Amino acid sequence: MFVLGIESSCDETGVALVKTQEAGVPRLLAHALHSQIDMHQAYGGVVPELASRDHIRRVLPLTRQVLEQAGHALADIDVIAYTRGPGLGGALLVGAGAACALAAALGKPVLGVHHLEGHLLSPFLSADPPEFPFVALLVSGGxxxxxxxxxxxxxELLGETVDDAAGEAFDKSAKLLGLGYPGGPQLSRLAEFGDPTAFDLPRPLLHSGNLDFSFAGLKTAVLTQVRKLGTNVCEQDRxxxxxxxxxxxxxVLVKKSLAALKQTGLRRLVVAGGVGANRLLREQLDRACTRRGVRVHYPELALCTDNGAMIALAAAxxxxxxxxxxxHDYAFDVKPRWDLASVSAAASA
Structure with missing residues (x-):
């Protein structure tokens, strides 16, 4: 079975084709991705209307590109999957509309996929795929x-952020430091030249006794330090x-992940989402988990950001x-807010 996946939840348009196997994980045949970073940089963040319009321009050319790379035709597709949510409403509607229109024209069925489930399962496309059961740390932008x-x-949800997510903390702190969009990767690059002990910043909820996160207080602490440094701050202080x-x-991410492993008694950790590409996070998780005899799995770096491969994979x-x-019902809707736990078999039973 061939599954075409379309991702359009935010500022990246992704299309991919996977083929199911009689046994094992579906195989990725081809994928293509267009990032809108250059377009949004002038505004310091994602402009939803511009994002939606760009998805419209990209989705069909990317589909043709993927099919050409895979050596298959539209008629070979058995199922068309699309990101139903969560994400920007207008952006989601583009992918859903394109998927359902294409499916209707071909007489093929469609399947709406949860964006975070795509991230969650994306490490199964890596050279070192995980095995169930495992603890998953999902760290995407929001x-x-x-x-x-x-x-x-x-x-089963073990813990989540009560305010800002880790990705938001990276991006908002980067903006306070005068860095451009996307902030997280730029902050990480600048951090390579800095001393992490030079400022005493809080670790919110680190000792809360639960597995929830909070990063809004950290952002406020960064703002306080920026104001103390003033307008003539030197590059080393930044x-x-x-x-x-x-x-x-x-x-915080490392210690909460270790606490989740201890609480569940599991010996396998999956890290997925854009922040999962952070080099320091990977280094510290690898080191801490090796000491505890825990296996850690990541998606390939190219599949850490939003992409069509993870949507096609999750559907398959x-x-x-x-x-x-x-x-074969093409009357689609989208869910800009959508709880991942609600798509589990246990929740729907």
């Missing part, structure tokens, strides 16, 4: 969650503050597991 994952559509900010975020794995059914 989400920070710890989940227990016992199988496809078998998700680098030091960037390093201290990154160190605070990473320490759900279909293989029998927990979703593609339909």
């Amino acid at each position: 989400h920070t969650q710890l989940m227990r994952v016992d199988g496809v559509a078998a998700y 680098a030091n503050l960037a390093a201290a900010t990154q160190a605070a975020i990473v320490e 794995m759900r279909l293989q597991a029998g927990c979703s059914q593609a339909v």
